[in-house]
Amino acid sequence: MMAMMKLAVLVLVCAAVAQTVADAPQAASSEPAEDNVVLEKKRLIFHNYWTVMRGRRFRYFSSPKTWAQAESFCRSIGANLASVRNRFENYKLLRLIKKKQGRFTPTWIGGSDAQTNGVWFWSDGSNYQYTNWCPNEPNNYHGRQHCLQMNFSYRRCWDDVECWERRPFICVKRRWRILG
Numbered sequence: 096m097m098a099m100m101k102l103a104v105l106v107l108v109c110a111a112v113a114q115t116v117a118d119a120p121q122a123a124s125s126e127p128a129e130d131n132v133v134l135e136k137k138r139l140i141f142h143n144y145w146t147v148m149r150g151r152r153f154r155y156f157s158s159p160k161t162w163a164q165a166e167s168f169c170r171s172i173g174a175n176l177a178s179v180r181n182r183f184e185n186y187k188l189l190r191l192i193k194k195k196q197g198r199f200t201p202t203w204i205g206g207s208d209a210q211t212n213g214v215w216f217w218s219d220g221s222n223y224q225y226t227n228w229c230p231n232e233p234n235n236y237h238g239r240q241h242c243l244q245m246n247f248s249y250r251r252c253w254d255d256v257e258c259w260e261r262r263p264f265i266c267v268k269r270r271w272r273i274l275g
Contacts, residue, residue, distance in 0.1 A: 145268065148187055152268040153177055155195045155202070159261035162242035165203045166218050169266035175219035176205030177265040179245070185227050188265060189251055196263070199246045201254075203264035206243030208233070208255070215243070219267060227253045 145152035152174075160168060166176045179185050192202050205218035212235060215223050229247055233240065233255035240255035244262055247254035 146187070146191055148184060153188065153191060154266050155191050155263065156266065157196060157263045159263055160203075161261055162203050162207070162258040165262070165264035166205065169264070172266065174266035174268040176203055177267040178205050178217035178219050178221040179225060179227070180221065181225050182227075185225070185245070189246060191265070192246060199251050201244045201246045201262055203262045204243055204245050205267070206253075207241055207258075209241040209258065212241070219269075229254050
């Protein structure tokens with residue numbers, strides 16, 4: 096009887112170790128961790144991955160995606176592409192990009208006028224009030240520019256650009272949610 100109990104405990108310990116190894120991120124993975132949605136969902140509980148500003152959490156992702164791919168990725172982790180409410184947030188997001196990238200890289204945020212040309216909205220549903228457009232922007236060049244990038248030109252202002260372009264992006268979360 097005692098041998099059976101020891102065997103049962105040994106089996107449980109081995110199962111726990113196997114599950115821990117299976118849940119651990121693969122250090123030698125060829126894909127960046129941010130492209131692996133399963134790992135990303137597990138990492139949401141760690142606050143140090145997100146920058147907190149006035150009750151919202153922002154995170155920069157360096158792997159270039161189209162605007163739609165970036166929004167889809169953000170949604171898969173319970174977020175949206177970032178909305179920018181004021182000059183302070185715009186400045187802090189510029190600093191976040193510089194900190195993560197080492198330079199001011201053009202980056203997707205959640206603005207779009209794809210539904211109606213000239214009517215801009217944020218993908219997270221926030222009121223579209225603050226803007227930081229570059230001079231003569233948005234211009235909808237050739238009638239194909241419906242997505243918003245920040246950090247354009249030496250002015251680090253906003254520009255409308257074709258949504259199929261690939262850019263790094265910033266996601267925003269209003270509150271923490273643990274996803275399955």
